[in-house]
Every structure is written in C-alpha cells, then in structure tokens.
Amino acid sequence: MVIRIGLTGGIAAGKSTVSRRLGELGATIIDYDALARQVVEPGGVALQRIVDVFGPETVGADGKLDRTWLAERVFGEHADPHARQRLDAIEHPLIYELAKRIDMQTARQNSSAVIVHDIPLLAEVLHDLPFSFDHIVTVEAPESIRIERMIRTRGMDRAQAQARIASQSKRSARIAMADTVVDSNVDVKTMLARVDSLYATWRDEASASGR
Template identity: 45%
Template sequence: MKMVGLTGGIGAGKSAVAARLAALGAVIVDADRLAREVVAPGTPGLAQVAAEFGDGVLAADGSLDRAALARIVFADDAARLRLEAITHPLVRARSAEIVAAAPPDAVVVNDVPLLVEKGMAGLYQVVVIVFASLETRLDRLVRLRGMSEADARARIAAQATDEQRRAVADIAIHNDGTEEELDLAVTAAWQRIVTA
C-alpha cells in the first residue's frame, strides 16, 4: 500500500485533482467529506460542536449551519483550534477505517486540507500539492462558492503559505490553466506516484 498526501490552499482545485486520481485508480480518503460526515445530524460530533459553540451554529432543521460556524472559527484562531480538537480525532478514526478496508496494493490518496498546517507531511510516502494563483483562488471562491472577497481572503490567510507548501511537496500540480492541462498534469503525477 502506498500512502499519498494531497493538499492545496482553498480554491486551488484539490478536489478536482482528487477526482482525477480516483479515476486513475486511487483510493481517496477525503478529509473534507469525512469532516462533514462526523458532524452530520444525529452524530456525537455535531452534539459536541453545538455544546462548544452554542445553538447559533445549528440550522433550523438541526443540521450544522456551516456559514455561521465558519464566521466564528475563521475569525478566531482559538475557536478554530477548539473546533479542530473535536473534529480531527473523529476524522482520523474514520480515515483509519477506510485505509484498513483498502486492498494491500492500493494507492491511498489522503485529501487533507491542513496537511501542511498540522505538520503531517512525514506521514506519507509522497506529498502532492495543488497550487493556483491568489487571483484564481479568489475568483473561484467568490464566483463558484459564493463567498465574499473578504471571507475568501480570510480563509486563505488562515492557511499555510505557498512557500510552506513547496517546502514539503514531492509533486506540485499547477491548476491555473484549462481542464486539459490539469488532466495532463494529474496523469503525469500519477505516473510518478505509482513508480515512486
């Protein structure tokens, strides 16, 4: 089994790269998806988040109001750390279950938004970083995700810098171009991963 870490700043296109790697045969462990799963309605994770941050982070239907929670945790480092203390152990446990179920010869790509920030690069045989310019990232976050530019800039600022990411990257994928260019870059990265 080959363990690969995949990360990139918000809006860089990490999810698009993960989808292409899955199509090439990788087993994907998506930390963002798992982070949503562990705070789904009725879970102990959601109960812990509500207990920590109050009912204002719950929507009328009892689900997590992600926008309300984001306004709290992206404006306050201590609040973000409290949230991570709840969700990260739950995500790690679920990730371990997925890895345990993968075939022994699998390439397991761990899609981890905070890989660099949490000093996790050493956990993987190969670290793949997706890069995009600040302008591209802001455009994607505002146009595609509906964020205000101020919110987008705050989220980008809360993450590792490109220089910090480059310091741990074994493979860099640049995602400012076309879909075809991204396909070629991911295919080349896959060849490097499977032969590493």
Template identity: 40%
Template structure:
C-alpha cells in the first residue's frame, strides 16, 4: 500500500510521519529526496545552474539554498522554473524507493511524506497512491508556529504559507484527514486509529 502524506508548512506533518514510522510504515521523505537530487554531480543541479546562473552555486559547488530561497519566494515564475527541474527528479528517485520497499516486503505500507503533493503531482493528480492523508491545521495556527516556534518574521511566514497550495486544495484530494491543530496526544491518537484501519485493508 502506497500512502501520500501531505500538509502545509508547520502543519505537524513531520510529527505524523514520525508516528507512522514508529508504527511500522516505510517512510520516504520527499524533502530529503529533494536535497539528494541537487547534490554535486547530480543532473538536476547542473540544470539549475544553467537556468539560474552561477550565483545559486556556492564556493563548494553546492546549491546555495539561501540564495535560491530568495529567488523563488519573491518570484512565482522562478519557483515554477525550479519546480520543473526538481519535481521530476524527485518523482523518479522516490518511485525507485517505493519499488525497493515493495520488493523487500510486499505487504509494506509505504508513506510518502510530501508537502508539495499537489504541485509535484500536477494539479492534484494522485492516481499512483492508494490513499491520500492530509494533515490539516488553520492558517492562523501555522502562522503562529512559524513565528513563535521557528523564529520567522510574520511577513516571511505569510509568504511561505501563501507560496504553497491552499488548505482547501489539499482537503479536496484527501481520503483521510488528521486534525493537528489541537494537542499532540490528540494528533497521535488519530494517526494510531488510521494506522489500524490501513493495516486492516492491507493484504498479508
């Protein structure tokens, strides 16, 4: 079974992914994969340098993430150009990891922790997944978490929230919703209950 797990920035998605891992899921982290596909020597990094110029590559030959972030958060066109390079590479690498997990254990539940599911799947196309789980939190709560817990200024926090899909867009593709706007215990209880339901529907 292949599960897509998504949610906006500061939604608590990482906490939910960790819980799934503790319960026995194989978790593939799209953000980690995205970092791997732009390492020195990877084709995606060469294409980024060609598209955006040498200023986005640091003195060690690595992607200058701070400079890249400045470009894409200020310019939606730049963000789209970057996505056209990175998303296909992430998808290809992730699918290889899914296949490896299935080969190792045909009854495995694989959870794809992917914040930009709608962007990466093209308008919310989720056909390759058996279930889509959305971690849902009001924007005001996410804003508070970004400012108070992560130290972002309010304008930057708002930009990061609005640069992603809306909560309504995520909920529109959800098969299951985890409400992570309350206590941690309540969030984990929902994950545990959902895990039981998923295992019941997975053949041995």
C-alpha cells in the first residue's frame, strides 16, 4: 500500500532538511513551495490573475513575479489583511492539482511508495487538500532559533522574519494535528537519525500492507 506523509513545520524549523533526507532514503517528495513557484511562472494563468489583483508592479522588468515586492504586500507591516487570502485563493487550487498529478503517477508506478507531501501551510489547508495522510509530521524548533536562522540564511531582517512567523499557524496547532514531532533543536545528525528511523517504520508499513 502507498503510505502518504504530510510533512510540515514552522518556517526555518528544518522541514526542507528533513524532506531532503527522506528523498535520499527513497521517498517521493512533493514540495509545495516548489509547486508554488511553478504555478506563477510567466505565461501561466496564476501570474495573470495575480497581476489583475495586485497590479502591474507585481511583475518585474524580466516578466517574472517580483517575489520580494509581493511578499511585502502579503506579509509586510502595511499589508492588507486580505491580501494573503487573495493570493492563496489564486495559487492553492493550482498547486493541489499539480500535487495530485504527481501523487497519482507515483502511486501507479509503485504500489508500495512512501509519498511525502512537504507542505509549509499544512495546518491551515489540511481540510482543503484532496489527500488524506497516514502520518502527519511537524518539524519544530523554538521561535527565537527560527528567527536567527531566517536572518542568517534568508537575508530577512528581524521584522520580516517575525511577520512571516505571525502569518502562519501556531506551533500548538501544528503539534495538535501531527502524530509525530521532529525536534530540530538538536544537532542535525541527531535529527536525521530520527528521520531515518521514521522512514524505516513507514517502509515496513508500506511493504506489510501490500502483502
């Protein structure tokens, strides 16, 4: 049987590090941040709809979405409280459609696949998704550590980092929804050892239920 995992975590908690490891171990990863980038590529319907809603400044001279400009409109200090909902309403259905296509193709090719849906906003969108998960995993680290990581590695200032965190579900909501919490406030080696052991369990579940 195919095992589906919903993987989430607060921004900069370490979700991508966990997801990369699961990919190396053999899981199929469906990265919703990557799909979100794909749906706004030039020429697509989403970019045109975003321009209609947010105005022509949304697109840079190169014809591509100006992500920094839009992030400020959506997450910034002076953001319209409905802006994020409007953006999500344009992008999310298209993201889910692509995710479904990849999921179905993987399941067709391998009836005991472990498919990991890597979804930053899982706590917000769980009930909108056309999937149900066998396990939900959240990767968590204290907010102060995540803010320092965002400043160090994402070129954000403190206010931008705090605003991005404030626009997401609370840690308690992610933990309430998950059956597994991966602590990323430990060294990477220890964190990845835990990921290896989780993957081994899921592999066993996928093989056992296929018998």
